[in-house]
Amino acid sequence: MSQLVLFALDICAVTLLVFGLYFPRHRRRDLVVAYLGVNVGVLAVAGALNSGAGGGGLGLGLALFGVLSIIRLRSTELDQHEVAYYFSALALGILGAMGTTSTWLGAGLMMFILLVMYLGDHRRLFRDYRHQIMVLDSAFTDQVALVAHLERLLDARVHAVTVQRLDLANETTVVDVRYALTRRDRAAEPGRPVPSAARR
Incomplete structure (x- = not known):
C-alpha cells in the first residue's frame, strides 16, 4: 500500500514540478513532454526492478538513473537550469519507485526537491x-x-x-x-x- 502512495506522491510532485514551476517560468513545451516521460518511465521501470529483486532494486534504480542521464544529455544540448529540472524529474521517479523508502521519508525528500527548485530557480534570485x-x-x-x-x-x-x-x-x-x-x-x-x- 505504501508503494502505491509513493507512486501517487511522485505523480503529484512531477506535475507540480513541470506545470507549477518549469513551464510557467521557461515555456518550453518539448521539455514538458521530456520531463513527464522520463519521470513516469523511471517510476515504472525502477518500480518493476525493485519488486522483482525483492527489495534489492535500489542499486538497479541508481544504475538506471546514470544510464538514462548519459543518454539524455548526449542526445541534445540543455541549459543548466534545464539539466537541474531533468535530474529532479529523475530523482522524483526513483524516490517514488523505491519500496525500501518509508512513505514519510519519500514524501519529505520529494518536497525537499520541489522546495530547492522553487527557490533556486526563482525569478527574484540574482535577477539583475x-x-x-x-x-x-x-x-x-x-x-x-x-x-x-x-x-x-x-x-x-x-x-x-x-x-x-x-x-x-x-x-x-x-x-x-x-x-x-x-x-x-x-x-x-x-x-x-x-x-x-x-x-x-
Whole structure:
C-alpha cells in the first residue's frame, strides 16, 4: 500500500514540478513532454526492478538513473537550469519507485526537491545578473580595455569576461561576459511600467 502512495506522491510532485514551476517560468513545451516521460518511465521501470529483486532494486534504480542521464544529455544540448529540472524529474521517479523508502521519508525528500527548485530557480534570485556570448567588432588584447568597452556597451557592471576567440586579422573578439544590470536597465526591462516622468 505504501508503494502505491509513493507512486501517487511522485505523480503529484512531477506535475507540480513541470506545470507549477518549469513551464510557467521557461515555456518550453518539448521539455514538458521530456520531463513527464522520463519521470513516469523511471517510476515504472525502477518500480518493476525493485519488486522483482525483492527489495534489492535500489542499486538497479541508481544504475538506471546514470544510464538514462548519459543518454539524455548526449542526445541534445540543455541549459543548466534545464539539466537541474531533468535530474529532479529523475530523482522524483526513483524516490517514488523505491519500496525500501518509508512513505514519510519519500514524501519529505520529494518536497525537499520541489522546495530547492522553487527557490533556486526563482525569478527574484540574482535577477539583475546576465550572461551573454558577444562578438565584438574590435580585437581587444588588453583585458582592462575590454572590460571598459563592455561596460560602456552594456551600460552594466561586468563581473567576469572570458575571451573565447581573438581574431587579429578580421579584428573581432568573441567573449563570454557575465554582468549585472544597472538600476536604469532594470527600469527599462520589458513588462515594467514606465515612470510618468519618462513618458513625457
